[in-house]
Amino acid sequence: MNPISPQSQRQRRKEARPQELLEAALTLFVEKGFAATRSEEVAHAAGVSKGTLYLYYPSKEELFKAVVRTNLSALIAEGEELVDRHEGSTSDLLVELVATWWQRLGNTPAAGIHKVVLAEVRNFPELAQFYADEVIVPADRLFSRTVQRGVDRGEFRALPVHEVAHALMAPMIFQALHRHSFGACPVHGLELDPEATLRTQLNLLLRGLEVRP
Amino acid sequence: MNPISPQSQRQRRKEARPQELLEAALTLFVEKGFAATRSEEVAHAAGVSKGTLYLYYPSKEELFKAVVRTNLSALIAEGEELVDRHEGSTSDLLVELVATWWQRLGNTPAAGIHKVVLAEVRNFPELAQFYADEVIVPADRLFSRTVQRGVDRGEFRALPVHEVAHALMAPMIFQALHRHSFGACPVHGLELDPEATLRTQLNLLLRGLEVRP
Amino acid sequence: MNPISPQSQRQRRKEARPQELLEAALTLFVEKGFAATRSEEVAHAAGVSKGTLYLYYPSKEELFKAVVRTNLSALIAEGEELVDRHEGSTSDLLVELVATWWQRLGNTPAAGIHKVVLAEVRNFPELAQFYADEVIVPADRLFSRTVQRGVDRGEFRALPVHEVAHALMAPMIFQALHRHSFGACPVHGLELDPEATLRTQLNLLLRGLEVRP
Amino acid sequence: MNPISPQSQRQRRKEARPQELLEAALTLFVEKGFAATRSEEVAHAAGVSKGTLYLYYPSKEELFKAVVRTNLSALIAEGEELVDRHEGSTSDLLVELVATWWQRLGNTPAAGIHKVVLAEVRNFPELAQFYADEVIVPADRLFSRTVQRGVDRGEFRALPVHEVAHALMAPMIFQALHRHSFGACPVHGLELDPEATLRTQLNLLLRGLEVRP
DNA sequence: CATGAATGAGACTTCATTCAT
């Protein structure tokens, strides 16, 4: 309670450990992939020793799963709120939804998780179900619900909502993947502005989706 | 002396080996990733021993590069031809182009290469440039050229061509990534028909792209 | 807190390890040569596991270089001191110098290093320069200086000093080589007393070198 | 019998094979050592395939032993003849003996054999006895006999003959070792003229050996 | 006899994990 009590610093460190380890792990897994990241590097980046890592996570595999869980589980709820609150056109809502997610996720290392999960999911069977339940299905539900709102309000054509929802999320995910793979390499040949590309893609889709006057 | 005498078994094997090894490597790299695939597994899957693999490829890394080269570099040329030959509307051309690629690539394990490259490119700087030169830039050029054709013929709106090209390829790549990651896991919750989804995405985009009458 | 409290076992081992490993490596390299000595044997002989060796030396090659450095670089200095201190005849000085070196080196496994270096130097260009700088050139300088002393004092004939220095060291090196090759094999036919042989050779050379009365 | 018969070329090749293989092996073993020389390199250097090598020698180890046997067994006899024929002073005889051997051996790759044997003899127990019987003991006998001749004729002092013989051979062997180890490395610091050094050493020894007038 | 594709034991090295301190 006393913020300047002598042991508060250590106490706080101790409580912050798991979070610090997860952050270090996130950065390294995204940068180098699961296999190429050494446990010791993670520990070192979190400012602790190799042994300490194993006090919090029983294996590198469990650490990886914890990274995935921690970073993605909180995200969906925010989107839900945004959709519930919105009052204007559904196109505007979708633009705002994508912009918000991109800001909250696309610009953070968490966006790189998708890359790592994509690469490793076949080696971690449990992770697949978790990721589907926790990330893919809720995100799909959120976007589908929004598309349905547009259809119900007569703004959008009556197309298969799941497929359309999928189409609307894809550009964002695609951009996130790129940013943490080719985008991180000093390669010459293809430089596109991510935000502009994302906007173009979304505008195209929305225009294709809208009922023509 | 007899020109149709059967080649010796040894001889025939020697010529077939690289192809057999590349196929085994492709399957395993796509399934498990680069790091998680052991050299010996590849050799075994190709029906040879560990040592034999190294008679044909000097390292696992070079084997991987050979897989990329063999499977992707030939595809671009076919697309170029298709575009050169086409005479009808540009929307039809794009639909055909995507359909052809999806058939030639999306339905084969080769589509999984992108997943592996995505995952490994930051540990493999040399590959990044190679992949950009050999795959990304040519594909971008092909689609950009096609979009420009549509603009020139008054079919499409005058939007930034590279970004539009990117948008048109993205659904296909996205689908390929999905197929070889989550799509390959026995997970319940999200089953979409790939071809239908791809068609929906492309139609949305083309409709958004077209000049309205 | 107690300055004479026993250091922890772990701690003490950590400090002793490099020395233990170097000793094991010296013995095995001399006995079997560089290539025929397995890393694991060295580790085992030092009472640790394979992995531990690599905590202290990054490769077998570096271990070998460390063996050379540790065992030979300190010897030259002692000789220098001896020469600086000596006051009697130069013949006596040379006899003492050889006797001291033989005692310090010839009777220890370290004398076998020269054999291993001889055998490996052409596969190990870096070592060649190191060994020349660290061992051969200083030893040559020391003996040359001593011979020159004898010439300056009118004890020795004025012959090319480097060649004479070489001649004076050769018997010792030769003996060291023999001891760790043929001398270590249970072979019948040629048994000579090393010390006596060395003395005879040196006496012959000195007598040939001295100015005749 | 017909020197231009069509098959003589192949015939000669076939008969020459073992010799060609031994020569290639000698060169490579001396250059790189036993372990670092690959069987295939030897075969290639001899102009045959890997398999052919094994038609003539059942293993790399046996090839190595054959190299040693072939190159050294013939040498002693020549020296014996020289000693038997000589009529002048024993010092002159020794100078000639060393000069002849150096010319016949020191300037050829065969001198490098001693280096390889030195390095490997402890890993090839049979070789030790062979080498002692075939090379060391005969050479010692030859030199001892010659020294004894000098003593008998009142030219040399009555010192232990074996030790003196040893002293007289050492410079030559030493020089041979150097030539094929450090001498073959582009190292700066110690360049001596081999022949001059050898002469200096021998002259010193002979002068030390001679009865003073 | 000759070839060279194929083998697989074995070497070096790495690194996730354990555990004495």
Place this chain on the structure above:
DNA sequence: TATGAATGAAGTCTCATTCAT
């Protein structure tokens, strides 16, 4: 709790040797 020295299973790659042609 925290440390980091130690372990040893496992992975990549090499190369002596074999054997079908």
